[in-house]
Amino acid sequence: MRIATIKDVARRAQVSLKTVSRVVNDEPSVRQETRARVLKAIEELRYRPNASARSLRGATAHTIALVYDNPNPHYIISVQHGVLAICGEAGFGLQIHPCNSKSSALADDLTALAQRWRLAGLVLAPPMSENTELLRALTDNAIPLVRIISAASDPGDGYPCVYVDDRDAAYAITEHLVQLGHTRIGFLWGGKQHRSSPERFKGYEDALRDYGIAINKKLIVAGDYSFDDGFRGARRLFRLKDRPSAIFGSNDEIAAGVLAAARAAGMNVPYDLSIAGFEDSPISRQSWPALTTARQDTEAIANHAARLLIARIRGNADAVGNEGFRPDLVVRGSTAPPRPR
Amino acid sequence: MRIATIKDVARRAQVSLKTVSRVVNDEPSVRQETRARVLKAIEELRYRPNASARSLRGATAHTIALVYDNPNPHYIISVQHGVLAICGEAGFGLQIHPCNSKSSALADDLTALAQRWRLAGLVLAPPMSENTELLRALTDNAIPLVRIISAASDPGDGYPCVYVDDRDAAYAITEHLVQLGHTRIGFLWGGKQHRSSPERFKGYEDALRDYGIAINKKLIVAGDYSFDDGFRGARRLFRLKDRPSAIFGSNDEIAAGVLAAARAAGMNVPYDLSIAGFEDSPISRQSWPALTTARQDTEAIANHAARLLIARIRGNADAVGNEGFRPDLVVRGSTAPPRPR
């Protein structure tokens, strides 16, 4: 069965192509009666505008891309759904584009992608969103973009963004541990190329300083936002003469790794060791005990990013970022006061 | 900077539009020398064919959609990446389309989607792939599709598919438990609308029968492929007078729920209780002890589905499904011989 075109609708409704176009695009100056006739024809023929023709006529396709390189499926799916929801409302399509953030050809790849599909713009997830060189290359090619970054405020570098205050949330988590009575609190870093890592560390550092607890470098271990790194990092901390009584993992995966290591070492969480994560990903709820963490409303963040991008595409160059998303502390069973010595 | 079109290339290479088109599409009958001249111009102008124009000219866009309604992010991401890899090779774009498998408007939604974007075809993930009514509606609208299903062989109902032999793998898992010495083996069902659920149950049933162990209905609990159902189901089994010594959860989420319930009940896994899952999702590795499970190579399965779809789109209507994917048993720390009474 041939798919109906605007021509078929025009013939059936006894009007010109242009009038149908006007009805479809909700343009004014169509008589009520005419509009009704056209709508009826559209309905009867099950007419759907051809996106290819539309985008050929206009300068760009009504499609944006989501660019990411992040091993965390739950996070990515949330971002995807958040962006998709807005795309759906706005009549935009979405292309997903996982890629290698370390590739030197990234800028060329993305430019080629955008040109090939005449993409209207890009949403960049971390860590791509924090690669200034890339941002400049894309901007030089006049590709609209919005990025999701970790920062306390809009960095004001001219690249539009939606920002999440990881520092503040990490502060809250550390504060929670301190208030439980912990003073020896381990910290496991996330990946270095993610800006969220130093932000979260800063929150940890600031909280300790504010509560008058000295930073102990031995309690701080590098890592890469992975379960295995959490496991290894925890083992390293367990070998210290003076073990930490609490460990703050830079994300839930790391914290789950710490939990596994604690279990392997025969420790009883939270009594022998408190553990906190970050993100409120499913793994934090599906551990036993469930992990204290910081809830990030990733879908809302992605909603915001997509809305911002589409507003800019539509010509509202002043459309501005958010007032700042701030993850909320979620206290669960993995944290408790330290065991008295 | 304006994006170069085929016209610009033609002008610069001193040839006609059509000749450029021939070079771009690797058509024969272009002199070596001409081809080189055109390629040079393409390079210099960084020309990229406009996908919208191409698809407007042809019958459909070079874009397919992946349709799913599955709460498991790891599974979905794997399928996405598997499909994307093939799309990349073949020069196809991908639209992702999460949806509600229970929606009655699903067939209409998908038809509208396909028409609007002039999609070349659909890849359907479970459980959409197992909804015959939907398949018929799509086929009636001449929308090419390939589905990923759970079955021991191609059902031969005319809808092309890639199939995964869940029954066989579930048999292997059950056999593993039996061979460890378990005779009271609990089974937690997955979601009813997933065809994989009865398949996995069948594997459990068949193995028990083959080893002469009577099926005990009390040990079989309904569920929905979720952690929480695993938790609840396990608690129910724990209340039995004669508890199972092993529990087979229909997927890793369920098994992780069982593990949490066991932990909450103070049991020592695997000595007090053996637990097995299905899928080899990250949660199975990130539990402690890590879960015995069946490894599904989801990306390879998705690769295959995408290849099959694209072959059919390209006119090879006889392109046929796989020889059957069969998940492999992966033995980890969560299973051990039962404790002697």
Next chain:
DNA sequence: TACATAGATGACAACGTTGTCAACAGCGGT
């Protein structure tokens, strides 16, 4: 009555690409 004004509608071109067909050159065979 004439005239300006606004509202409704349509004709037409253009977006970038590819399929169809025609043109032309060079070649070997009659």
Next chain:
DNA sequence: ACCGCTGTTGACAACGTTGTCATCTATGTA
């Protein structure tokens, strides 16, 4: 010299839509 072939190239239309401009009608005003 003529024919028919093959290989190479280009002119042109068409895909479905929307922006531009022109036309036409009805209405209100001088």
